[in-house]
Every structure is written in structure tokens, then in C-alpha cells.
Amino acid sequence: MGSERTEMGKRAERRNEGDCTDPQASPNQRPNTCCFCWCCCCSCSCLSARKEEREEMAGRPTEETKMETTVETIESTEESSAILSLEEITSWTQGFDKVMKTEAGRNIFREFLRTEYSEENMLFWLACEEFKKEKNEKMVEERARMIYEDYIxxxxxxxxxxDSRVREIVNRNLLNPCPLxxxxxxxxIYSLMHRDSFPRFLNSExxxxxxxxPQVPHDTTPLTES
Structure with missing residues (x-):
């Protein structure tokens, strides 16, 4: 009888302490495991959880953030457009390459993407353009990692x-990084901006x-001697 009470007492203690080896533990309880590698090739559940959390936070801008974004967008657009002629701006309707060939055009289009919360497309494209110019082998590896971590x-x-095909190519190239x-x-991403965002840009306010x-008129009044 005494041994039975002792055994029952031990079982009660194990229940109170939450014994992690208890076979009756909830099957939904996740093990406290985690794995990381800089190329994010593992499929640990914590990666998905963190991604969902980041997406949720990024997808819920506050009203204050929206207002600040609008003000900054207007100011940046006005500054960029100040060095463009009306003829050049209207030429953008002829094709996406007309926008992308000038820095001012890229800046204005980037501000539009910012209003749609897709600015990362232009940032990634620009980062790749700069990366192509890198000649130092050490810097190639370092910048490849930075671009991967920031955008891939x-x-x-x-x-x-x-898509999965392109991701596979990038992951394979990580083994031997090069500027291309x-x-x-x-x-x-260029095609995505062209196909998806550019038509909306042309129809945007x-x-x-x-x-x-308004265009600054040319003064044709002849100068007179004072």
C-alpha cells in the first residue's frame, strides 16, 4: 500500500512539473528546434513562422506611415521631375525602357512603386545593375550574399x-558567385515591373x-540698354 502511494505521488509530481518526456503530451506541441543557413535552404518550421510574422507586420502600415509616405513621395517626385522636359515625360508612353534609361525616370517610377508597396522590385534591379560592375572577387562574394539576404x-x-526555376538558378550560382x-x-523582375506596374503608372494621378x-516660358523680349 505504501509503495502504491509513493508511486502515485511521483506521478503527480511529474504532472505538476510538466515532464517533457510524458507520452501523453499534446501532439501539437512543437519541439524547440531551429536551423539557419544564410541561403535559407532549410525547411525549418521557424522560418515559415518568422516569414509570416514579417509579412504581417509589413502588410499593415499605420495611417501615420501612409501619410508620411505620401508626403515624401510628392516631394521626391517633384524633385526628380524638375530636371525632365515635358517631351521626355510624355515619351514614356512609348515603352517602359524610356522610363528606365534615365536616373530621373527610375526615381519617379520608384516613388510610384513605393505607393504600391513594391519598391523592392526597383531596389533589387538597381542593386543587380551595380553588382555587375564589381570586379573585386572578395567583394563579389560579399555583395552576392547581401543581395540574396535582402531580396531573395x-x-x-x-x-x-x-519563380522556382529562377530561384534554383540563383541558389546554384551561390556556390560560385559572379557579377552576372x-x-x-x-x-x-524587370518584366514584372513592365507587365504589372508600368500600365498602372501611366494611368496614375x-x-x-x-x-x-507648368512649363517655364522662354523670354523672347529683346534686351534694352539702360
Missing amino acids: SILSPREVSL MFEDAQLQ MYKSLTEK
Whole structure:
């Protein structure tokens, strides 16, 4: 009888202490495990959880953030458009390459993407353009990692949208980085901006305001001697 009471007491203590080896533990309880590698090739459940958390936070801008973004967008657009002629701005309707070939055009389009919360597409494209110019082998590896972590990694809040084929190419290129390793990914993002965002840009109030901006008239009055 005494031994039975002792055994029952031990069982009660184990229940109170939450024994992690208890076979009756909840099957939904997740083990406290985690794995990380900089290329994010593992499929640990914590990666998905963190990605969902980042996406949720990034996808809920506050009213204050929206207001600040709008003000900054207007100021940046006006500053960029100040050095563009009306003829150049209207030429953008002829093709996306007309926008992308000048720094001012890229800046204005980037501000439009910012209003749609897709600025990372332009940032990634620009990062790839700069990366192509890198000649130092050490810097190539370092900058390749930075671009991957900023725009390709599933953990990044600025992750760009790439299909599985292109992701596989990028992951394979990481084994031997070179300045052209993101070329396929860059082309896909360029096509995405062209196909998806550019038509909306041409129909946006931002673009309409640029085409309606007042032009400074040329003074044709002859100078007179005082």
C-alpha cells in the first residue's frame, strides 16, 4: 500500500512539473528546434513562422506611415521631375525602357512603386545593375550574399517574387558567385515591373500631374540698354 502511494505521488509530481518526456503530451506541441543557413535552404518550421510574422507586420502600415509616405513621395517626385522636359515625360508612353534609361525616370517610377508597396522590385534591379560592375572577387562574394539576404531570402521583408526555376538558378550560382549571377532574376523582375506596374503608372494621378506641370516660358523680349 505504501509503495502504491509513493508511486502515485511521483506521478503527480511529474504532472505538476510538466515532464517533457510524458507520452501523453499534446501532439501539437512543437519541439524547440531551429536551423539557419544564410541561403535559407532549410525547411525549418521557424522560418515559415518568422516569414509570416514579417509579412504581417509589413502588410499593415499605420495611417501615420501612409501619410508620411505620401508626403515624401510628392516631394521626391517633384524633385526628380524638375530636371525632365515635358517631351521626355510624355515619351514614356512609348515603352517602359524610356522610363528606365534615365536616373530621373527610375526615381519617379520608384516613388510610384513605393505607393504600391513594391519598391523592392526597383531596389533589387538597381542593386543587380551595380553588382555587375564589381570586379573585386572578395567583394563579389560579399555583395552576392547581401543581395540574396535582402531580396531573395524568404526571411527578408523585401523579398521579390521569383519563380522556382529562377530561384534554383540563383541558389546554384551561390556556390560560385559572379557579377552576372542574378541576371535571370533581374530580367524576371524587370518584366514584372513592365507587365504589372508600368500600365498602372501611366494611368496614375502621379503621372497625370507630371504631364500637366507648368512649363517655364522662354523670354523672347529683346534686351534694352539702360
